[in-house]
Amino acid sequence: MSNIAGKAYAMNVITPIRWTTAWLNKLIFWIALKRPSTLRGLITLSLIHYARWVIIGKNQFPHLDSSQPKEKLHYSYMLFFSNFNGSWDQYVDSFTFAIPGGLDLFWKWNIRYPKSVALTPFHHYIRYNQIETIHYYNAYPLATSNDVKSAKAVKDALIQFQCQSADDESDDNFLQRYNALLRGLQHDLGAMHPTPIVSMSAYQVERRKRWHDGSLQKEIAAQQAAQGGQNHDR
Amino acid sequence: MTQKLDLLDIQGNIIRAYGRFGYPMARYVFFNIRHSARAREFVGTVTDRVTTAVEWGEGPGQIKQPDWTVNIAFAYQGLKQLELPRASLSGFSPEFISGMKDRRDILGDDGPSSPENWDPIWAENRKNRDKDVHIFIALNARLPALLEEGYAWLTGVAKQYRDAVAILNGHRGEHGALYDYQDVKAVMENGQPTAKEHFGYTDGIGDPVFEGAPNYDLNVRGRGKQLEDGSWAPLATGEFLLGHIDEAREYPPAPEPILLSRNGTYMVYRKLHENVATFDAYLDEQGRKYPGGKELLAAKFVGRWRDNGAPLVKAPDAESKQKFDAEFAAADQAGKDKLLSDFTFDDDMSGAKCPFSSHIRRINPRASLQMVKGSKPGSMIFNKDAFDTPGALSNRRRILRRGLPYGEVKDRSRDDGNHGIVIMMLNTDINRQFEFVQQEWINYGNDFQEGSDKEILLGNHNADNKFPSKAVLQVDPNSDQAPYMLSKIPRFIETRGGEYFFVPSLTALRMIAQGVVDPT
Incomplete structure (x- = not known):
């Protein structure tokens, strides 16, 4: 298992909530969506890809087949699902440092929610209710959500720049436009390199060692070659 | 909520940056324990001479400097060798228990900074029990002769306990010679100690101010935490001292019993080599191309001008710098401190004055992370009230810094001389404070929306061409300039060793010495 893929972390937290108060939570979500200013802090935390809160009623869990035993649940549940860049600590701490009030509002009615400040009980609450990610795929392991947004901005600006180019453009005019292009992109030109280390699991440490001495790249290349061969046979 | 700290119980190096209090030189000595019970007696003997944080004075009933x-x-x-109970030992933080070497991946200590290349005392640490670094003792002095006096005292005590503790050799000095101690001292100019390090920057400005520290209310502006209404407040004591309430309104996690941890803290010791030739050459090369000239470029690396530390947000160009200098020269000590520290990035959200990759913006972004892209291309704006408090993302990442340079630059055209800085950083949570800043803000840039761009001066820039380092020096979005690109930044700083330490209170030292630490 790993909650991490490339620079992204997937977090699932599921917490019980009484059905008698679940509707209040739904109301709060509805208001938050209607008034975008309530989510301003969340949006300013640029390490977050997105965050989603869903209330699942006690009878709404999937029942796939009549042979599946029926569960008897006492509570409704709130599922929190988010993808972000950085470590678990950085994410949870950014939340509590920056928007403790918002967190408390969203989790207010959840059973035994300790409030987001002080930090240690909140850490324990999230850890205890977190469901580890069994499978997690990331198509762009080197990219953060900021990197993706920046790449799109650079692409759009470049296309626009090219469209505005003319064969008879003067050198001065070109330089001016080129400088304006760079200036407009000055917060979108960060490099995209391997991720800083957040995991100290034995598997990841060993993998990094192999990456550093070059053997991991060779293994991957060999693997790909073998797979390519297989496909070809078919 | 104001509290008075028990300064007689707190070690002096936590509260005072000795270099700024008339002690421009120091010697650090490290010991390996050979006999636990006798080593506790050694700790007791040293404890009797430990300098506390108490205020000095010449009057009756006062303690003389x-x-x-x-x-x-x-x-x-x-601490294990001193036989603290297991229940106390397991209460220390995981990164302190692991030690700095084990955290190399987190800290980015790779290539020339990797532990194989550290000074022998650090390379051998945690490899072989007889070479483990167990005890750190620091001597700071006013004059060279007084430092020798202190050292003679310490070696005398060590001799008395030679069955119990051994001084560890292996600090690299001049021409690779190995020493029993690490000497550090201020860089001298005309026979006077300065606050400069070997690249020529003024160091040691703007230490955080926290509640209860002596005179904390006098210089809180720019050094405490920034509040919505433009005022400043001291940081919570628990960010720097265990056993006190921290910014999350709780006691920071600490070992038990509380008497062991209260008024103590964690210390990060790091020996950083400075590649002066590489630095000079890179600055010269880029300085010739940079429109603002070489000295402004040097200032852009750090966010402060080299000569007097003038912050770029106050003195962004030569003209404003001249005005700043006149004001600075006329100011008294308190006025100088205010000029250097009392500023925000609120009027420089796009980084046109102080670049996002510069040293001071990376290690203490103040309220500037409360930012979003503006409608003008290339601009960032202050997203007022987005966070609970403007400095929400910075206030829990602050660190007390106690550094002095080591060695001397004899030949500026060579990197391999004996020159650098030994920095000691104090915080109550190594992982949340020091390691976070090192990993996320110095060696990475996503929080600043700069991708993998590193902090210019301290970043572990890659020597190979696989992932070359660069930085963008932003310009005013309303100007007609282009941002300047620093390309292929070489590694200016290399780690030469270090370890995580626990700095106990005087109470805890006495308990350790007597073997009475007891969490039951």
Whole structure:
């Protein structure tokens, strides 16, 4: 298992909530969506890809087949699902440092929610209710959500720049436009390199060692070659 | 909520940056424990001479300022050898227990900074029990002769306990010679100690101010935490001292019993080599191309001008710098401190004055992370009230810094001389404070929306061409300039060793010495 893929972390937290108060939570979500200013802090935390809160009623869990035993649940549940860049600590701490009030509002009615400040009980609450990610795929392991947004901005600006180019453009005019292009992109030109280390699991440490001495790249290349061969046979 | 700290119980190096209090030189000595019970007696003997944080004075009933100071700290292995109970040991933080070497991946200590290349005392640490670094003792002095006096005292005590503790050799000095101690001292100019390091920057400005520290209310602006209404407040004591309430309104996690941890803290010791030739050459090369000239470029690396530390947000160009200098020259000590520290990035959200990759913006972004892209291309704007408090993302990442340079630059055209800085950083949570800043803000840039761009001066820039380092020096979005690109930034700083230590209170030291630490 790993909650991490490339620079992204997937977090699932599921917490019980009484059905008698679940509707209040739904109301709060509805208001938050209607008034975008309530989510301003969340949006300013640029390490977050997105965050989603869903209330699942006690009878709404999937029942796939009549042979599946029926569960008897006492509570409704709130599922929190988010993808972000950085470590678990950085994410949870950014939340509590920056928007403790918002967190408390969203989790207010959840059973035994300790409030987001002080930090240690909140850490324990999230850890205890977190469901580890069994499978997690990331198509762009080197990219953060900021990197993706920046790449799109650079692409759009470049296309626009090219469209505005003319064969008879003067050198001065070109330089001016080129400088304006760079200036407009000055917060979108960060490099995209391997991720800083957040995991100290034995598997990841060993993998990094192999990456550093070059053997991991060779293994991957060999693997790909073998797979390519297989496909070809078919 | 104001509280008075028990300064007699707190070690002096936590509260005072000795270099700024008339102690421009120091010697750091490290010990390996050979006999636990006798080593506890050794700790007791040293404790009697430990310098506390108490205010000095000449009056009756006051403690006179000492000629040399003594402070002591312990690595995890040392506390184990001193036979602290298991229940106390397991209460220390995981990164302190693991030690700095084990955290190399987190800290980015790779290539020339990797532990194989550290000074022998650090390379051998945690490899072989007889070479483990257990105890750290620091002597700071006013004059060279007084430092020798302090050292003679310490070696005398060590001799008395030679069955119990051994001084560890292996600090690299001139021409690769190995020493029993690490000497540090201020860089001298015309026979006077300065606040400069070997690249020529003024160091040691703007230490955080926290509640209860002496005179904390006098210089809180720019050094405490920034509030919505433009005022400043001291940071919570618990960010720097265990056993006190921190910014999350709780006691920071600490070992039990509370008497062991209260008024103590964690110390990060790091020996950083400075590649002066590489730095000079890169600055010269880029300085010739940079429109603002070489000195402004040097200032852009750090966010402060080299000569007097003038912050770029106050003096962004040569003209404003001249005005700043006149004001600075006329100011008294308190006025100078205010000029250097009392600023925000609120009027420089796009980084046109102080670049996002510069040293001071990376290690203490103040309120500037409360930012979003503006409608003008290339601009960032202050997203007022987005966070609970403007400095929400910075206030829990602050660190007390106690550094002095080591060695001397004899030949500026060579990197391999004996020159650098030994920095000691104090915080109550190594992982949340020091390691976070090192990993996310120095060696990475996503929080600043700069991708993998690193902090210019301290970043672990890649020597190979696989992932070359660069930085963008932003310009005013309303100007007609282009941002300047620093390309292929070489590694200016290399780690030469270090370890995590615990700095106990005087109460805890006495308990350790007597073997009475007891969490039951």
